Amino acid sequence: MDKFSSYSVGFKLKVIDFAEKHGNQAAAGHEFTVTEFKGTYWHKQKPALQNTNKSRKAFRGPKWGKFSALADELFEYVIGLRKDGCCVLHKMVHFKACELATKRGISRTDLKVSRGWITRLTKRKSLSVRRRTSVCQRINDFLSADWRTRTI
Structure with missing residues (x-):
């Protein structure tokens, strides 16, 4: 596991689904070699991640302003x-x-x-x-x- 890694949205959603099926973020972290913190962070972003392109690597929000x-x-x-x-x-x-x-x-x-x-x-x-x-x-x-x- 590298210190700085970028993951696609598809990979993040796989980690989230695995954690939901198995009940904890630690198991998903061991399975996909990511930290537990990243799993919980991605779980909070799940609705936004589901609405984006699956090959996108970073989700930084809208670029043209919130309103x-x-x-x-x-x-x-x-x-x-x-x-x-x-x-x-x-x-x-x-x-x-x-x-x-x-x-x-x-x-x-x-x-x-x-x-x-x-x-x-x-x-x-x-x-x-x-x-x-x-x-x-x-x-x-x-x-x-x-x-x-x-x-x-």
Whole structure:
């Protein structure tokens, strides 16, 4: 048994099935020469492993974000603001993401809208957050309300 080994999903499912039939992870570990810890870890991943390609070796989760529908709505929001000639700030995307998350029933523990999350979102969608769209940019309602409260 090597220290660093990669196993296909098909092999992992065989280990899980063997452990379920024989009642313990240690027996599966001895039969397939894997550690008991790997067997229990794969057992926790079983639903996800069953839905993936059997020749895949690593299961690292989705590559396009956990909440792709939310990201698509945010993308449309940013594009809409850009078409209106408004500048887009991280703060605006943050508030809109929180608003959409509450509408969809996504809890704050599942979705942490941080600056890093917004940066990764903009990279996934090929956006730049603070791009100039015209020479005289119009201040949108969100910024103007904030600006009025600070100046008056």
